[in-house]
Amino acid sequence: MRLLNGQPQDVISMADRAFQFGDGVFRTLRCEGGQIEFWQRHYARLQQDCAALGINCPAEAVLLEDLRIITPVDAAIKIIITRGETIRGYGTSDFLTPNRITQCAALPNYPKDLHQQGANVRVCSTKASWQPALAGVKHLNRLENVLARREWQDPSIFEGLMLDRDGWVIEGVMSNVLVLCDTHLFTPKLDQSGVNGVMCEVAFDAALQHGFAVEKRALTLDDVKKADAVWLTNSLVGLLPVANICDRNFMPHPAQALLSKAVNHLRQLEKFTIVESPDMPKG
Known part of the structure; x- marks a missing residue:
């Protein structure tokens, strides 16, 4: 399941700067038995990385609500925050609205040994x-x-x-x-x-x-x-x-x-x- 800004969605605008320039950040989290490991550490790093690029980081409550919507049990979760959408050019505005993408995949099937x-x-x-x-x-x-x-x-x-x-x-x-x-x-x-x-x-x-x-x-x-x-x-x-x-x-x-x-x-x-x-x- 994938969410774009909290709504089920499998597509994103081609004007998004993640698509154009890789302009955004992400975190990968492990969820097992419905419990996300080291959530507070991950969110702190997400805030730091957004700040380093000058992107407004979504509030923790917003991201947690996204996670509750996708209701992961055993999953590899990826949270992506993009700067938002522009028509062209490297220049940005401080008033762009970031896009947030939340998606789940199966945990990697590593060899048991x-x-x-x-x-x-x-x-x-x-x-x-x-x-x-x-x-x-x-x-x-x-x-x-x-x-x-x-x-x-x-x-x-x-x-x-x-x-x-x-x-x-x-x-x-x-x-x-x-x-x-x-x-x-x-x-x-x-x-x-x-x-x-x-x-x-x-x-x-x-x-x-x-x-x-x-x-x-x-x-x-x-x-x-x-x-x-x-x-x-x-x-x-x-x-x-x-x-x-x-x-x-x-x-x-x-x-x-x-x-x-x-x-x-x-x-x-x-x-x-x-x-x-x-x-x-x-x-």
Whole structure:
């Protein structure tokens, strides 16, 4: 089901700037059993990203009403906010009316043993572009990611690692990257490019609960290959260990169980109920 500004709709005007320029932002959320994971964090990021582009973010109550209309139970939810409609040209007005799109799809059917076996990762030749004004923002122009994902068809490869023009590790095509060295958990510093993902933030909070030091810093590919453990994170796959990068095999690490348990605990604490289930405990 798809909604456009709260109404069932499968089409949008060709004058919309999302269609013309990729002028908008989006978030992807996981809903399971009628409960959306980390809703407050996602909405906060949506507000930040809209502000970065100068788009008026819809009120939280408006988006929640959209979600209640589509009544997701088990679904991958995508919320898109566009700047609105213009006839032509890059110029915009501060008085444009944003369009909001809410849609549901089935949750990805990942292999059952993926989190036990870990993911195989390649390094992409497509570079993450340098643009500090958009760094961290989950904007609609994802052409770099599209080109990077076209680089492989091998189903045994789960993800591709993207570097910037100087060779610094930025992110996965569809994920953020976490690197464990001793008791320090690092993720690339995304002040020049890349997307700040909610699950990476959750994983940092989980690591702090177990006494790990966390830091955003510049990382090279060698830093990643020399790490004790590496994880990928996004809202749908959660915290996924990496099994192989560039012929470097990673053995299962004891931190995996600790972090996974802490992430799951936060997941339970920060679920937002959209659809009441008859099996859901009351109160």
